[in-house]
Amino acid sequence: MQQEIITSLDFGTQKLSATVAIREKDELKILGVQSCKSAGIEKGLLLDIDKCRDVAVSLLKDLEKKTTVKSERISIGISSNKVRITEVSTVVNIQEKVTSADIRKALKNAQRDFILSDDECIVDVLINFYILDNKVIRKDILNWKGSKLEINLTLVIAAKSEIEKYYELFRKTGYNIGSIKLNILVGKQVFLNEKNSMESIVIADIGAGTTDIALFTDGIPKSINSIPIGGRNITKDLAICGKFSFLKADNMKKIYSSNYKALYLDNSLEEEIEVGTTKVSRKLFYEVVNARIEEILSHINIKLKNTGHYDRICSIILYGDGVNYFEDIDEIVRKIFKIKTKVIRKNDLGIKNSENITSMAIAKEVYDRLNLLEDDNIILTNKHNDNKVINEKEHLHNNEGENHILKKVKVFFDKIF
């Protein structure tokens, strides 16, 4: 089989992260991952295309140098802001055995038959399960014998005007969009496993500008939500209350997040803590941060209550860097959520850097899709040009460490659930 390059790019408010991998025989091999400071994205939405293009292209070029692989088709990961999902079923007749072509046809039919409003477009189609001649099959359907195949799908529907901005970003850059994934839904690749996916589980990514939430039942996404708040709000609150610049406040926040409560409680200390020449009252720091974290978590709780599935949720997984590094986060979480909740930090996962988790998960999602369909080009509304990118560099860097991160994360979850 030809080696196929899979390049993914997670568009975050604070950082961009990219992964280059190849699909080889039965394996996804991660060749390199890299992140950089983001620009032009606010609350998960692309606001300044030019600014964002500069950082995105420079990140992809850096990664090309690092891996010596030229990427062209990029699978992008975006926030759930202005995105909705809906579940549909579609049926195709099978000649003898189920083939990739049958599934591709079913996916195309489902998209064609679904009525969208003028300002919407389908960006992704997820396969939830199959019913082959009345038998439910969850995965590995290829080559099964049968005559009638029903597929349960989730359509991911986004605001067309937002998606067009991403196409505009890549225009004339030498790159084009291969597929569009929702960052929170690819979180499934990292956080759902055989054990926990049989129940209702929530994953929530609290980032810089947005908090994205997905609820899965039996591994099927039942609801997604996006709240336009995150770590940046904590920084802004500190900046306003302490009268600092945003940068100073952000710096101070990161320095004291791991011990801000202990500092607040230690009466032997001076009233103020300092970073360089900047001083802030310990009490003010604690109260401002604490109130905002509680607010963010309460918003998540309200969204979950509104899903109609609240009583069935067995566990909540919180990831992203927005609030997870604060000293008393576990305590605040216990206060707000009455459901078992796990806060994920890079140390929990035994990795140095959690920034690239989402771009790696996108690559894994694209890899799985290629294995099933032999083609990732199944979205009818995609405007990409059809430059198939196949660059057959044999001698690629052997990035064992990064390659093992997803496996490691899975092992971690096997232990806690």
Ligand SMILES: Nc1ncnc2c1ncn2[C@@H]1O[C@H](COP(=O)(O)OP(=O)(O)OP(=O)(O)O)[C@@H](O)[C@H]1O
């Ligand atoms: N050690 C830390 N302590 C406190 N806050 C931190 C720490 N490290 C990062 N942050 C905050 O986490 C936020 C960035 O989180 P993350 O990298 O998950 O966001 P993103 O994916 O770029 O953004 P989004 O998902 O909102 O588009 C920033 O607000 C940053 O200040």
Ligand SMILES: [Mg+2]
């Ligand atoms: Mg993010």
